[in-house]
Amino acid sequence: MTRWVATVDGQVTPVDVDGRDGRYRIVVGDQALEVDARRTADGQYSLLVDGVSHVADVAPADRGARVDVDGSTYLVEVEEHTRHLIRTRGAAGTRGGSQTITAPLPGKVTHVAVAPGDRVERGDPLVVIEAMKMENEFKASAAGTVHEVRVQPGQSVNAGDVLLVIG
Amino acid sequence: MRRITKVLIANRGEIAVRVIRACREQGIATVAVFSEADRESLHVMLADEAQPIGPAPSADSYLAIDHILTAAKTAGADAVHPGYGFLAENADFAEACGAAGLTFIGPPPAAIRAMGDKTAARRIARDLGVPMVPGSVEALASDAAARAAARDIGYPVMVKAAHGGGGKGMRLVHREEELEGALRMARGEAGAAFGDAALYLERAIVEPRHIEVQILADAHGHVVHLGERECSIQRRHQKLVEESPSPFVDPDMRRRMGEAACCIAQAAGYVNAGTLEFLVDAERRFYFLEMNTRLQVEHPITEMVTGIDLVREQLRIAAGEPLGYAQEDIGWRGAAIECRINAENPFAGWLPSPGTITGLRPAGGPWVRDDSGAYAGWTIPRFYDTLIAKLIVWGPDRAAALARMTRALGEYRVAGVRTTIPLLRRLIAHEEFRAGRLSTALLERLMPELTAAESTRQTLAIAAAVLAEHERGADILPPPPAGAWRQATQSAWRPQ
Numbered sequence A: 001m002t003r004w005v006a007t008v009d010g011q012v013t014p015v016d017v018d019g020r021d022g023r024y025r026i027v028v029g030d031q032a033l034e035v036d037a038r039r040t041a042d043g044q045y046s047l048l049v050d051g052v053s054h055v056a057d058v059a060p061a062d063r064g065a066r067v068d069v070d071g072s073t074y075l076v077e078v079e080e081h082t083r084h085l086i087r088t089r090g091a092a093g094t095r096g097g098s099q100t101i102t103a104p105l106p107g108k109v110t111h112v113a114v115a116p117g118d119r120v121e122r123g124d125p126l127v128v129i130e131a132m133k134m135e136n137e138f139k140a141s142a143a144g145t146v147h148e149v150r151v152q153p154g155q156s157v158n159a160g161d162v163l164l165v166i167g
Numbered sequence B: 001m002r003r004i005t006k007v008l009i010a011n012r013g014e015i016a017v018r019v020i021r022a023c024r025e026q027g028i029a030t031v032a033v034f035s036e037a038d039r040e041s042l043h044v045m046l047a048d049e050a051q052p053i054g055p056a057p058s059a060d061s062y063l064a065i066d067h068i069l070t071a072a073k074t075a076g077a078d079a080v081h082p083g084y085g086f087l088a089e090n091a092d093f094a095e096a097c098g099a100a101g102l103t104f105i106g107p108p109p110a111a112i113r114a115m116g117d118k119t120a121a122r123r124i125a126r127d128l129g130v131p132m133v134p135g136s137v138e139a140l141a142s143d144a145a146a147r148a149a150a151r152d153i154g155y156p157v158m159v160k161a162a163h164g165g166g167g168k169g170m171r172l173v174h175r176e177e178e179l180e181g182a183l184r185m186a187r188g189e190a191g192a193a194f195g196d197a198a199l200y201l202e203r204a205i206v207e208p209r210h211i212e213v214q215i216l217a218d219a220h221g222h223v224v225h226l227g228e229r230e231c232s233i234q235r236r237h238q239k240l241v242e243e244s245p246s247p248f249v250d251p252d253m254r255r256r257m258g259e260a261a262c263c264i265a266q267a268a269g270y271v272n273a274g275t276l277e278f279l280v281d282a283e284r285r286f287y288f289l290e291m292n293t294r295l296q297v298e299h300p301i302t303e304m305v306t307g308i309d310l311v312r313e314q315l316r317i318a319a320g321e322p323l324g325y326a327q328e329d330i331g332w333r334g335a336a337i338e339c340r341i342n343a344e345n346p347f348a349g350w351l352p353s354p355g356t357i358t359g360l361r362p363a364g365g366p367w368v369r370d371d372s373g374a375y376a377g378w379t380i381p382r383f384y385d386t387l388i389a390k391l392i393v394w395g396p397d398r399a400a401a402l403a404r405m406t407r408a409l410g411e412y413r414v415a416g417v418r419t420t421i422p423l424l425r426r427l428i429a430h431e432e433f434r435a436g437r438l439s440t441a442l443l444e445r446l447m448p449e450l451t452a453a454e455s456t457r458q459t460l461a462i463a464a465a466v467l468a469e470h471e472r473g474a475d476i477l478p479p480p481p482a483g484a485w486r487q488a489t490q491s492a493w494r495p496q
Helices: A081-088 B013-025 B042-046 B065-075 B091-099 B109-116 B118-128 B143-153 B176-194 B251-267 B299-306 B310-318 B398-411 B421-429 B442-475 B484-493
Strands: A002-008 A011-020 A023-028 A031-041 A044-049 A052-061 A064-069 A072-080 A099-102 A107-112 A125-131 A134-139 A144-149 A162-166 B006-009 B029-034 B049-052 B079-081 B157-161 B171-173 B199-203 B209-217 B223-235 B238-244 B272-280 B286-292 B335-342 B359-361 B368-372 B387-395 B413-415
Touching: A002 A081, A002 B442, A011 B442, A023 B442, A031 B442, A044 B442, A052 B442, A064 B442, A072 A081, A072 B442, A107 B176, A125 A162, A125 B176, A134 B176, B006 B013, B006 B065, B013 B029, B013 B042, B013 B310, B013 B368, B013 B387, B029 B042, B029 B065, B049 B065, B065 B091, B079 B310, B091 B109, B109 B118, B118 B251, B118 B286, B143 B157, B143 B176, B143 B199, B157 B176, B171 B176, B176 B199, B209 B251, B209 B286, B209 B310, B223 B251, B223 B299, B223 B442, B238 B299, B238 B421, B251 B272, B251 B286, B272 B310, B299 B310, B299 B335, B299 B368, B299 B387, B335 B398, B335 B421, B387 B398, B398 B421, B421 B442
Parallel strands: B006 B029, B006 B079, B029 B049
Antiparallel strands: A002 A011, A002 A072, A011 A023, A023 A031, A031 A044, A044 A052, A052 A064, A064 A072, A099 A162, A107 A125, A125 A134, A144 A162, B157 B171, B157 B199, B209 B223, B209 B272, B223 B238, B238 B335, B272 B286, B335 B387, B359 B413, B368 B387
């Protein structure tokens, strides 16, 4: 078995691949797929999954591939699992079970709904960022306690800036 | 009659491009304006002339009345088209244009004031006996007043901006506990977007349709309506797909809605193009919502079914020409649909996706119209809205228009940013949409289903990308020729 990490839109998913010669068991996140794969032409994959036929067009791109599946295009970064661990070691958010909430896009913080020490439940509103004329509300993806609030209303943020740390 | 020879377009993006096109077809010169973030935007390149109006934030540029008037003076423009959004429904701006000797291509300031203040508009409609959604006629003085009004009206209620539009400053509230938060969010959005945080309340009609009527009024007292647009497909109260005619409206209902629309426009002393929005319930009862005193984003679908160029009519009306046709001269042919292509990721909470468009191949072919402000290599500024392009198709009937839209969305490629295209393709294919069972709640209801299809596709894409790496490791020995992409992973994936 080989272990990989795929990143799409900043979302990191572990991927395990087992098998050879066109017959694979591929586990993407928590989803296991039995795949009959044939490379039909350069970059074209015919994938049979549970009897359903898909064609994936795989073209090399920056740090991974641009994949077109049934008309939708995805930029997938692919990295070997160990390499990914080494590269991201020590990055924010690795403390035991804590979530680091980062700004996914540049904008202006218009509201902060929590303070350090607050207990939050999954789905509770945390912070509102105004970007491209819309107020985008960010919610807790899991329950926890707010450790740090690093932004305040009126502040401009860049993509990737840490907004909150929840443990 | 005022002669219009050079129009300054006080806007940006696709609508500025749209107005430039109409002017050019009339032999009228055009002046674009641009903020520092828009120097390389399409409207600047397509206009005959262009004037800088300040820094990127719209408050310092597209909303800065004095900057725009200075630009008009410098360029020697004799008329101003406001587009939609920004200053389009700002009566002070219309007035300032008049005072500066510029023809404002839109309604008179008094009509903007009367209809732009949604609470005043409701009073006009009430006095005419046009049915309305129950709600507060006055702006809310405080949170306490809002609580009392909401109890009176009965939950669920809709919080709305008195000077709003485009879904900003609007929130659906199911329970009193949610009211305070909704008021805060709505006030914030309304203040930022319209410079006025006044709010009012309406009873929320469950799963209504949003249907609007286009009108044209000249300065000589003639008013006609151009039929309706069905705009029920919305996310966060912002329209995503529009069509004309509405699959729900029959000729009698069209006539009654049209008459109500013309009646309100006349009472407000309205001149130029305008739109009256209605909510329609399951029993085909319609309720006046508000009037938009400007050109709408979705105006092209009306153009497609009536054959009338609305921007050309705006220019003629502003020049003082009479309409030259009556209601019985207006005919409708076939069906038109518009899909909004926004730089957003619909599968991640509609998160805006600013960035550089690395590849662009718009749809084409018969009866396909691409009203776009984008080009390949252009970086979408993060300061303005997410609309990149409007894809509009026409067909002899709704089924043909749907087939054409399916085809056109399949052709349309935007690379480099996330767009609404994948979502639109699935939505147009969905049986509920195809059956015309539309409501403003439909898209939100279908989202889990549409997102699940997306997540399957994404899983397959990930599997395929990883497989390509995996097989490269297993099959190709010795290692492939050096290339940045291959080298990056080379050592890691030796077969085990």
